[in-house]
Amino acid sequence: MLRRYILLNTNKFVNCRHVSQSMLQSTVDEKSGIATVTMNKPPVNSLNLEFLDEINTQLNKLQKDKIRGMILTSGLQKVFCAGLDITEFYNPNPDRLAKFWTVLQDTWLSLYMASFPTVAVINGHSPAGGCLFAMSCDYRVMVGPKYTIGLNETKLGIVAPKWFQDTMVAVIGQRKAEVSLTTGKMYTTDEALQVGLIDESLPDADSALKKGTQFLNNFQRISPWAFKMTKDISRQPTVQWLIDNKQKDLDFVLKFMQSPDVQKSLGLYLQSLKK
Numbered sequence: 001m002l003r004r005y006i007l008l009n010t011n012k013f014v015n016c017r018h019v020s021q022s023m024l025q026s027t028v029d030e031k032s033g034i035a036t037v038t039m040n041k042p043p044v045n046s047l048n049l050e051f052l053d054e055i056n057t058q059l060n061k062l063q064k065d066k067i068r069g070m071i072l073t074s075g076l077q078k079v080f081c082a083g084l085d086i087t088e089f090y091n092p093n094p095d096r097l098a099k100f101w102t103v104l105q106d107t108w109l110s111l112y113m114a115s116f117p118t119v120a121v122i123n124g125h126s127p128a129g130g131c132l133f134a135m136s137c138d139y140r141v142m143v144g145p146k147y148t149i150g151l152n153e154t155k156l157g158i159v160a161p162k163w164f165q166d167t168m169v170a171v172i173g174q175r176k177a178e179v180s181l182t183t184g185k186m187y188t189t190d191e192a193l194q195v196g197l198i199d200e201s202l203p204d205a206d207s208a209l210k211k212g213t214q215f216l217n218n219f220q221r222i223s224p225w226a227f228k229m230t231k232d233i234s235r236q237p238t239v240q241w242l243i244d245n246k247q248k249d250l251d252f253v254l255k256f257m258q259s260p261d262v263q264k265s266l267g268l269y270l271q272s273l274k275k
């Protein structure tokens, strides 16, 4: 369905195709072919089964629609994405947990290997799975200075899976990733810029969105085929492990998440969040 739509976050009217509207708003600028996908699941854009499914469906649709680029951002005031919904892990139903993890794997593969260029406009805190999503885009612009980003899993008493870790290594390198992962480091915007976890820091969301669009405009003169082949070659070593080990990865998560020690840590962490 084609109709005029207001591009969220910019407060400006633009010529847009409205693609969908629910926990996820997606608009495509007809002139540039750039999609803006806005996560809007209050209070913190936590990624549960239904939300992940919606994100994955949308990514696949944008791919079919042959868009020229995508900005991933948040419609919330101060959170880009709080990561995986911890309640999916706490006292889980094994069947649902298996579905949840499988959709997470698929969503990550769709985002990481997207055939179009992607930019994360990180307009709020971005821990754990939020950081994974940002790192999986081709470019990161973060609004500073007050938000934080990082893979904090060890702080919850859990372990970032190999493919989360490899994604971070691909962005900031082995040594920095190892220190960051083991300590569960959450970086301020300035620290993230220094370590290379983000590419640019801007003082407000509007200028961050403009920067993201500028980055995507670089690809107007680059063949989509050349872009995709180059990205595939660059990212293949990071994705291949998951492609070859989806079931092994799932089995490990199911076992790990149902262990009493992990459940105890998660329970305490959830309680601390509620406080």
Ligand SMILES: CCCCCC/C=C\CC(=O)SCCNC(=O)CCNC(=O)[C@H](O)C(C)(C)COP(=O)(O)OP(=O)(O)OC[C@H]1O[C@@H](n2cnc3c(N)ncnc32)[C@H](O)[C@@H]1OP(=O)(O)O
Pocket: 043, 044, 046, 078, 079, 081, 082, 083, 084, 085, 086, 087, 125, 127, 128, 129, 130, 152, 153, 156, 158, 159, 160, 161, 252, 253, 256, 270, 273, 274, 275
């Ligand atoms: C083999 C190993 C397999 C496991 C691998 C798992 C891999 C990845 C794991 C993850 O992604 S786990 C998620 C980690 N995320 C976090 O630790 C973030 C926790 N949240 C925060 O730090 C803060 O909420 C925030 C994002 C900085 C926002 O702060 P703010 O003050 O705006 O909001 P709060 O008051 O803290 O929260 C509001 C409301 O949301 C609930 N909540 C927050 N984060 C989550 C979450 N990730 N999942 C579920 N629920 C979350 C929080 O409890 C509050 O609830 P109520 O009190 O309103 O009921």
